[in-house]
Amino acid sequence: MSFYLRRVAFYLVTLWAAISLNFLLPRLLPGDPAAIMLGKLRRASGGRPLSEETIAAITSILGAGKDMSLWDQYVAYWGRLLQGDLGVSSTRYPAPVADLIAAALPWTIILVGVATVISFVLGIIVGAWVGWRRGTWLDHLVPVTTVFQSIPYFWLALVLVAVFSVQLGLFPIVGGYDVFEFPAGPELSWAFIGSAIYHAILPAITIVLSSVGGWLLGMRNMMVSTMSEDYVVTAEAKGLTPRRVRTKYASRNAAIPSLAGFGIALGFVVAGSIVMEQVFSYPGIGKLMIQAVQGLDYALMQGVFLVITLTVLAANFFMDLIYGFIDPRVRHNG
Amino acid sequence: MVDSQPTLERADDSYATGDDALFQSPVSAEAVRETNREATATAAIAAARATRGGRFRHILPSRSGKLVTGVVIVGLITLFGIFGPMIAQPPRDSSNEALQPPSAEHWLGTTKLGYDVFSQLAWGTQGSLFIGIVAGIVALLLAVIFGVFAGYFGGVLDEVLTLFTNIVLVIPGLPVVMVIAAYVQNAEGLGPLARSSLLVALVLGITGWAGSAVVLRAQARSLRTREYVAAARVAGEKPGRIIFVEILPNLVPLLAAQFIFGVIFAVLGEAGLSYLGLGPTGSITLGTMLNDAQTGQAVGTGAWWWFVPPGLIIAALGAGLSLINFAIDEVVNPKLRLAPENAKRQRRAAKAGKGVADTGAFA
Numbered sequence: 001m002s003f004y005l006r007r008v009a010f011y012l013v014t015l016w017a018a019i020s021l022n023f024l025l026p027r028l029l030p031g032d033p034a035a036i037m038l039g040k041l042r043r044a045s046g047g048r049p050l051s052e053e054t055i056a057a058i059t060s061i062l063g064a065g066k067d068m069s070l071w072d073q074y075v076a077y078w079g080r081l082l083q084g085d086l087g088v089s090s091t092r093y094p095a096p097v098a099d100l101i102a103a104a105l106p107w108t109i110i111l112v113g114v115a116t117v118i119s120f121v122l123g124i125i126v127g128a129w130v131g132w133r134r135g136t137w138l139d140h141l142v143p144v145t146t147v148f149q150s151i152p153y154f155w156l157a158l159v160l161v162a163v164f165s166v167q168l169g170l171f172p173i174v175g176g177y178d179v180f181e182f183p184a185g186p187e188l189s190w191a192f193i194g195s196a197i198y199h200a201i202l203p204a205i206t207i208v209l210s211s212v213g214g215w216l217l218g219m220r221n222m223m224v225s226t227m228s229e230d231y232v233v234t235a236e237a238k239g240l241t242p243r244r245v246r247t248k249y250a251s252r253n254a255a256i257p258s259l260a261g262f263g264i265a266l267g268f269v270v271a272g273s274i275v276m277e278q279v280f281s282y283p284g285i286g287k288l289m290i291q292a293v294q295g296l297d298y299a300l301m302q303g304v305f306l307v308i309t310l311t312v313l314a315a316n317f318f319m320d321l322i323y324g325f326i327d328p329r330v331r332h333n334g
Numbered sequence: 335m336v337d338s339q340p341t342l343e344r345a346d347d348s349y350a351t352g353d354d355a356l357f358q359s360p361v362s363a364e365a366v367r368e369t370n371r372e373a374t375a376t377a378a379i380a381a382a383r384a385t386r387g388g389r390f391r392h393i394l395p396s397r398s399g400k401l402v403t404g405v406v407i408v409g410l411i412t413l414f415g416i417f418g419p420m421i422a423q424p425p426r427d428s429s430n431e432a433l434q435p436p437s438a439e440h441w442l443g444t445t446k447l448g449y450d451v452f453s454q455l456a457w458g459t460q461g462s463l464f465i466g467i468v469a470g471i472v473a474l475l476l477a478v479i480f481g482v483f484a485g486y487f488g489g490v491l492d493e494v495l496t497l498f499t500n501i502v503l504v505i506p507g508l509p510v511v512m513v514i515a516a517y518v519q520n521a522e523g524l525g526p527l528a529r530s531s532l533l534v535a536l537v538l539g540i541t542g543w544a545g546s547a548v549v550l551r552a553q554a555r556s557l558r559t560r561e562y563v564a565a566a567r568v569a570g571e572k573p574g575r576i577i578f579v580e581i582l583p584n585l586v587p588l589l590a591a592q593f594i595f596g597v598i599f600a601v602l603g604e605a606g607l608s609y610l611g612l613g614p615t616g617s618i619t620l621g622t623m624l625n626d627a628q629t630g631q632a633v634g635t636g637a638w639w640w641f642v643p644p645g646l647i648i649a650a651l652g653a654g655l656s657l658i659n660f661a662i663d664e665v666v667n668p669k670l671r672l673a674p675e676n677a678k679r680q681r682r683a684a685k686a687g688k689g690v691a692d693t694g695a696f697a
Contacts, residue, residue, distance in 0.1 A: 014501045021505075022513075029517045036520065135677035143400060143657060150598065150652020152605045155624065155645030162633045162641075173634075221663075224673045264503060264545075271508030275606040279628075289509065290610055293516045301516060305509050312506045 003324050003331040011317045018309045022302055023077050027063040027070070033298045034062035037090060040296060044093035057087045062298055086306070087299035091291055097303040100288060105307065107176050108284030111200050112273050115207035116266065122208070123215020124258060128251045130216065131223020142220060145213030153272035157206045157279040164202060171202045174281035203273075203280050211269055215258060222254040229253075256327050263316035270312055398664070404657030411651050415463045418456025425449060425457040425618055436639050443639035446630040454623055455643050461619035462601050462648070465535040469600030472539025473546065474593045481547035482585070485554025486577055496551065503544040508606060511541050515612045531614040534607065538600040546592035553588055557581050591662045594655045605648055620644040 026033045037058050041050055060076045080086075086097035130138045165173045172178070177186065177195045186192060226232065227250055235249045274286030281287065285304055292300035324331050419425075428448040436443045442451035484495035514537050519529050527533055557563060558581075566576050582589070601620075607613050608621025609628065627633070627641035664671040 010497075010500065013497065014504055017501045018505055021510075025513060025517055029514070033517060033520075135674035135681065139674055143403075143653070143660070146656035146660075147649055147653040150602070150656060151649040152602055152609075152624075152645060154606065154609055155641070155648065158624075158628075158633055158641055159645070162636070162638060166633060166636060221667075221670055225667070225669050228669055228673050267504065267506035270506050271606075274508055274512075275609055278610060289512065293512050294611060296516070296520060298516075301513060305513050308509050309505055313504060316504050 004321070007317065007320050007324070011313055014313060015310070018313070019078075019081065019306065020074075022306055023074060026061075026298065026302075027073070032063075033296075034059055036296055037062055037298045040090035041088065041093060044090050054088055057085060058299060061087050061302055086303035089292075089297055089300045091295040091297040091300065097300050100300065101285065101303055101307050104283060104285045104288045105311075107282065108270075108273065108277070108286060109311070111203055111282070111284065112207065112269055115204040116211065116269050118204070119208040119212045120215055120258075120262060123212045124219050124251075124255055126212075127216040127219025127258075128223050128246070128254065131220040131227065131254065132246050132250070134220075134224050134227070142217060145216050147213075148209060149211075149213040149217075151210055152275075153206060153210050154275040154279050156210055157203070157276045160202050160206060161279065172199050175199055176283040199280075199282075203276060203282055206276055207269065207273060210272065211265070214265065218258050218261060219254060222257055223250060226250050226254040256323075259319065259326065260323055263312075263319035266315050266319075267312050270308060398661050400657045400664075401661035404654045404659075404661065407650055407654030408658065411459060411647060411654065412463065414456060415459035419453075419460055422453035422456045423450050425453045427453075433635070433637055435637075442643055443637070445626060445640055446632075446637075451639055451643060454618055455620075455647065457618040458620040458623045458644060459647055461531055461614070461617045462604060462621070462651075465531050465538065465604045465614075465619060466597040466601040468532065468535035469539035469542065469603075470593050470596035472536060473543040473596035473600070474589065476540070476543035477546035477550055477592055477596075478582075478589070480543065481550030482554045482577060482581060484547075485551035486558050486581060487573070488555070488558070492551075499544050499547045499551070502541075503548065507541050508603065511537055511603060511607060512610070512612060514541075515607060519612065529615040531617045531619065534604060534614050535600065538603045538607075539596070542596055542599045542603065546595060549592060550585065550588060553585060554581060557584055587662050587666050591659050591666070594659050594662075598652050598655050601648060601651060605644075620648055 038050070038055065041054065041058070042048075057080065060073065060080050063073065084098055086101070089095050089097050089100055092100060130141055161171075161173060165171045176199050177192060178199070181195065182192055186196075232245060232249050235245045240249075270286075273284070274289055276282075277284045277286035278290050285308060289301065289304040289308070291297070292304060426449060430440065430444045430448040430450060432444060432446050432448045434440055434444040440450050440452065442455060444450055445454070480495050480499050484492040484499070515534070518533065518537070563576060563580050566580050571580075604613060604619055605621035605624065608619055609624045611625055613619060613621050613625065621644075623644040624641055627637070627644075630637075630640070632638075632640040
């Protein structure tokens with residue numbers, strides 16, 4: 001039980017640290033983001049004065065003048081956050097930041113989630129096979145995967161778009177769905193879901209291609225190490241079928257570190273997909289983040305950063321729980 | 335080559351008795367186990383090497399195909415980055431014709447503004463390498479401080495440093511970099527530093543050290559319990575001296591590997607950041623080239639010579655560095671090298687009809 005308590009405590013501390021970082025960055029770094037943001041909002045609202053409420057929201061997110069102590073600002077910041085108030089966007093004035101994020105989040109979670117699981121399963125299966133056949137020509141596959149791993153996500157996306165969309169015309173160039181067919185925005189129909197899947201194929205291929213190498217390599221190396229363990233030799237000596245040795249004895253244990261790495265890797269996948277979404281103009285959270293950063297929409301940027309961090313933390317936490325269940329050694333030793 | 339089996343077992347015992355840090359994640363627990371095992375194996379290999387090679391033979395990776403390929407790739411790119419800008423025409427010379435495909439005059443064509451792509455590529459390689467190396471050094475220094483110090487001193491300091499490392503590790507890197515870059519680059523107080531490659535490199539270094547720290551900490555913890563470190567302590571050596579004279583030299587292969595990781599991370603990070611328009615403005619990097627290509631509609635107009643070369647250089651550089659890392663890895667973890675070799679030998683014996691089973695796990 002204490003394992004789970006420790007993990008919960010760790011994630012609570014991390015969550016607190018991430019939120020505090022979000023609070024401190026605009027206040028401690030040079031510059032005055034609150035003033036820039038208020039100026040942007042004034043221009044966005046067409047020169048009309050902003051409501052007291054909006055100004056209070058922005059100063060509590062990005063930092064008030066010298067008349068308020070840092071501690072008081074911190075308390076006010078938490079108060080707003082707990083009410084789910086992330087302020088108002090200046091690039092899409094007057095939409096609240098929380099609504100914009102809620103609309104974008106499902107796109108990214110479904111795309112990145114599905115693609116990551118495909119990539120993970122593929123990498124583990126192929127990696128186990130390559131590790132099993134160590135010492136054959138399959139070993140040459142290993143250096144090849146590193147090339148794929150070193151390719152920047154977004155550059156691969158650019159090449160795929162250039163080849164499959166621009167040259168061959170097989171896939172759409174941009175967007176998450178056909179905006180001409182569905183001008184009113186997302187709706188719940190088969191036609192819409194079909195259009196969304198069609199638009200998601202190239203982005204998903206990009207994610208799988210550039211992340212599968214890492215899983216494959218990790219699994220292969222663990223498999224090679226596991227194969228020289230005594231219990232695998234014993235299983236072989238007992239006369240178990242090669243298939244049984246491979247699946248029940250070697251792969252199962254070799255996959256454990258990969259599972260542990262899943263949470264950490266997810267952070268990289270999210271990071272990679274942010275830039276990739278820009279290439280495809282995919283209506284996800286990464287596009288929103290880029291829009292915010294480019295338009296100096298600090299409130300939106302902070303909100304998106306917070307949500308990305310929360311999502312990655314939640315995924316990590318979930319993986320840790322599963323990990324403690326799969327590998328009892330961590331519960332007792334960790 | 336060497337019978338490292340007995341030492342491997344000793345390593346396995348030592349991790350079972352390790353202290354249970356409050357916030358140690360399963361990942362780092364696994365890393366501890368792995369590196370403990372690797373540590374003794376490295377020692378065994380080193381002992382074997384020392385008898386036949388020179389003094390520093392044991393810290394050099396063996397000359398394998400991977401290492402040679404990696405060094406050649408990285409060497410060529412580095413030479414291109416150093417000498418390319420000297421021979422190419424100025425990178426922002428817009429007197430050429432715009433959007434020309436590759437020709438004898440412009441080996442890689444020209445951009446929309448008439449810049450020579452080959453020349454841009456040479457300057458961009460130099461810029462990206464500079465950022466990668468500076469960020470790699472910064473990340474390595476931080477990793478040593480957070481990893482080695484935590485692992486060596488243990489106790490409360492370890493708890494605090496490890497907690498901090500793990501927090502930095504789970505918070506996704508690129509979003510943090512984007513947020514910091516967006517604030518810093520629009521600050522007035524920084525002057526010319528605000529959008530320089532140096533600042534981009536610093537931001538990437540400050541956010542990219544945590545993974546290395548976890549690995550180094552595990553290794554330092556295992557080295558702390560060695561006899562020669564204990565002997566140095568008993569002899570009254572100061573902790574600082576023990577770390578720099580006794581511990582760090584034994585970490586050289588790992589430090590090299592982590593530095594290489596840091597460089598790859600930074601080059602890729604810079605490319606992403608610059609592509610989004612958050613990169614350095616004054617200098618040319620491979621990322622800013624891709625950003626120019628994006629804003630210049632290179633993909634839509636089919637100007638492949640504009641956006642393909644920078645990505646290829648990044649991929650080749652990353653692959654070359656990874657290959658060098660593999661070679662280091664196979665030294666640090668001999669199982670990775672010995673096991674496939676043994677399997678190969680066994681399979682050959684089976685083929686020659688020497689009576690070894692030709693199916694199953696060991697064939």
